[in-house]
Amino acid sequence: MKRILMIGMLLFGVIATAMAWHSFSHSTTAQPTTTTVHAVAHQPRRVLVLYFSWSGTTKEVAQTVHRQVGGRLVRLEPKVSYSSDYSTVSKRAGREYFRHQSPAVKTDPRLVDDYTDIFIGYPIWYGTAPMVVKSFLQRANLRGKNLYPFTTFASSRLGKSPALIKRAAPGARLLPGLAEDNPGQATTDVKRWLTTIRFK
Numbered sequence: 429m430k431r432i433l434m435i436g437m438l439l440f441g442v443i444a445t446a447m448a449w450h451s452f453s454h455s456t457t458a459q460p461t462t463t464t465v466h467a468v469a470h471q472p473r474r475v476l477v478l479y480f481s482w483s484g485t486t487k488e489v490a491q492t493v494h495r496q497v498g499g500r501l502v503r504l505e506p507k508v509s510y511s512s513d514y515s516t517v518s519k520r521a522g523r524e525y526f527r528h529q530s531p532a533v534k535t536d537p538r539l540v541d542d543y544t545d546i547f548i549g550y551p552i553w554y555g556t557a558p559m560v561v562k563s564f565l566q567r568a569n570l571r572g573k574n575l576y577p578f579t580t581f582a583s584s585r586l587g588k589s590p591a592l593i594k595r596a597a598p599g600a601r602l603l604p605g606l607a608e609d610n611p612g613q614a615t616t617d618v619k620r621w622l623t624t625i626r627f628k
């Protein structure tokens with residue numbers, strides 16, 4: 429009789445422990461999942477407006493973008509500056525493009541680490557982004573970041589630059605770009621663009 433009583437108590441102990449563990453493990457796994465989803469959904473935007481400009485047109489548009497999206501405005505610079513002479517810069521840009529070069533960059537690629545949303549502006553050179561822009565994108569860690577390209581140009585609009593960006597920053601989320609042919613009208617065009625891509 430005593431033996432039966434002892435076995436009964438032992439069984440009760442095992443069942444009670446199992447039930448307690450079950451409810452504990454359920455409450456601890458459910459809790460963090462909910463918290464994590466909440467934190468990601470409400471992650472605040474940190475905006476960077478980065479631009480390369482040789483003769484100042486893209487700089488003007490970048491300033492307009494910056495006025496509307498806020499954040500930080502930074503000029504992207506090559507290690508060796510481009511000549512201010514048109515024929516010299518054309519020769520260098522052509523050489524870099526046709527030889528698939530990646531010219532050294534002065535601007536630190538770690539700059540992007542602090543931002544979630546990066547506007548990247550450049551003039552179209554040889555039908556695409558200047559190779560110094562490609563160099564920067566290749567060196568920066570853009571995984572999971574939103575990239576918003578904008579260009580100025582003579583006739584090519586965005587040219588082949590979205591494809592170049594996709595190759596240089598495959599982990600980023602590339603949004604539809606803005607091709608601005610009239611910096612004087614950029615305030616209106618940028619506003620419309622931001623609405624279209626649902627940034628604002």
Ligand SMILES: Cc1cc2nc3c(=O)[nH]c(=O)nc-3n(C[C@H](O)[C@H](O)[C@H](O)COP(=O)(O)O)c2cc1C
Binds near residue numbers: 483553
């Ligand atoms: C080396 C070089 C190559 C260019 N290639 C093109 C081109 O292929 N297609 C185009 O539409 N415009 C081309 N342009 C014109 C520039 O994209 C345009 O003038 C741009 O607005 C200049 O911007 P920035 O003042 O910021 O340098 C080229 C200009 C330069 C200097």
